[in-house]
Amino acid sequence: MIHVGLLGCGNIGRIIAKGQDNFKITAVYDTAQEKADAFGKEFSAAAHTDFSAFLSEPCDVIVEAASVAAARSHAKAVLEAGKDIIIMSVGALADEEFRADLIETARKNSVKIHIPSGAVLGLDNIKVGQIARVDKILLKTTKSPASLNRPITEKTQLFGGKAHDCVREFPKNTNVAQSLSLAAGRSIDVELWADPAEDRNMHEIFFEGEFGEIYARIRNVPSPDNPATSYLAALSILSLLRNLDSPLVIGA
Ligand SMILES: NC(=O)c1ccc[n+]([C@@H]2O[C@H](COP(=O)([O-])OP(=O)(O)OC[C@H]3O[C@@H](n4cnc5c(N)ncnc54)[C@H](O)[C@@H]3O)[C@@H](O)[C@H]2O)c1
Numbered sequence: 001m002i003h004v005g006l007l008g009c010g011n012i013g014r015i016i017a018k019g020q021d022n023f024k025i026t027a028v029y030d031t032a033q034e035k036a037d038a039f040g041k042e043f044s045a046a047a048h049t050d051f052s053a054f055l056s057e058p059c060d061v062i063v064e065a066a067s068v069a070a071a072r073s074h075a076k077a078v079l080e081a082g083k084d085i086i087i088m089s090v091g092a093l094a095d096e097e098f099r100a101d102l103i104e105t106a107r108k109n110s111v112k113i114h115i116p117s118g119a120v121l122g123l124d125n126i127k128v129g130q131i132a133r134v135d136k137i138l139l140k141t142t143k144s145p146a147s148l149n150r151p152i153t154e155k156t157q158l159f160g161g162k163a164h165d166c167v168r169e170f171p172k173n174t175n176v177a178q179s180l181s182l183a184a185g186r187s188i189d190v191e192l193w194a195d196p197a198e199d200r201n202m203h204e205i206f207f208e209g210e211f212g213e214i215y216a217r218i219r220n221v222p223s224p225d226n227p228a229t230s231y232l233a234a235l236s237i238l239s240l241l242r243n244l245d246s247p248l249v250i251g252a
Contacts, residue, residue, distance in 0.1 A: 008066025129184030
C-alpha cells in the first residue's frame with residue numbers, strides 16, 4: 001500500500017480520493033482549513049494547515065494538486081524530506097532556474113518528480129524530441145470564451161508564441177504547454193484561441209521530425225467540480241498513482 005500525502009483538497013484531490021485502490025491518502029494539507037478538515041473527515045486522513053506538520057507525516061509520495069504558487073513554495077521541501085512528488089501545476093516548472101534547482105535537489109535526495117500526462121496525451125513519445133531532429137512542434141489550444149473569462153463573440157486568437165511567453169500572459173492556461181515543453185526538451189510553439197462555438201477544452205498537437213508526422217486532437221470535458229480543470233487531467237493522475245507500484249511500465 002502506497003501512503004500518499006495530498007497537497008490541495010480541491011476537485012482533483014477528491015477524484016483521486018474516490019479512486020483509492022493500491023494507495024491510501026493518509027494525510028492532507030490545504031490553506032483553507034475547512035477544506036482540509038472536511039476532506040480529512042470524509043476520507044479518514046490526518047488534516048493539516050501547517051505545512052511542516054503535514055510533511056512530517058510518514059507518506060511515500062506527495063501529490064500536489066493545488067496551484068502553481070503551492071508547487072513553487074513547497075516542492076523543494078518535499079524532495080529534501082526524501083519524498084517523491086507528483087506535480088499537477090506544471091506551470092511552476094516554466095522557470096528554468098527553479099526547475100534546474102528542483103531536479104538537482106531530487107537527484108541529491110534520490111527521489112523523483114513525476115509529471116502526469118494531465119489534460120493531454122502523447123507525452124511518452126513527445127520525449128523523442130530530446131533525441132531526434134524536430135522540424136515542428138505546435139500546440140493549438142481552443143477554449144470557449146467563458147472558460148477563458150473573455151467576453152468574445154467570434155473566434156479570436158489570443159496568443160501566438162513560445163510556451164515560456166504564454167506562461168507569463170496566460171498563467172492559468174499553460175499546464176499543457178509546459179508539460180509538452182518538458183517532454184520535448186524545448187519551449188514549444190503555442191497558439192491559444194477563444195471560440196464561442198467550442199464547448200470543450202480542445203488541444204491539437206502538431207509534431208514533425210525525422211520520425212514522420214504526428215497529429216493529435218483531444219477534446220476534454222470539464223471536471224464535475226471545477227470546469228477549469230479537464231476531467232482527463234484528474235483521471236491521468238489517478239492512473240499514475242494506480243500504476244506507481246506496478247512492475248509493468250507502459251509508455252513511460
Ligand atoms: N497538468 C495538467 O494538465 C493540469 C490540468 C488541470 C489542472 N491542473 C492544475 O491542478 C491544480 C489543481 O486543480 P483543481 O481542479 O483540483 O483545483 P481546485 O481549485 O479545485 O483545488 C485546489 C485546492 O488547493 C488549495 N490550495 C490552493 N493554493 C494552495 C496553497 N498554496 N497551499 C495549499 N493549498 C492550496 C485550494 O484551497 C483548493 O482546495 C491547479 O493548479 C490546476 O491548474 C493541471
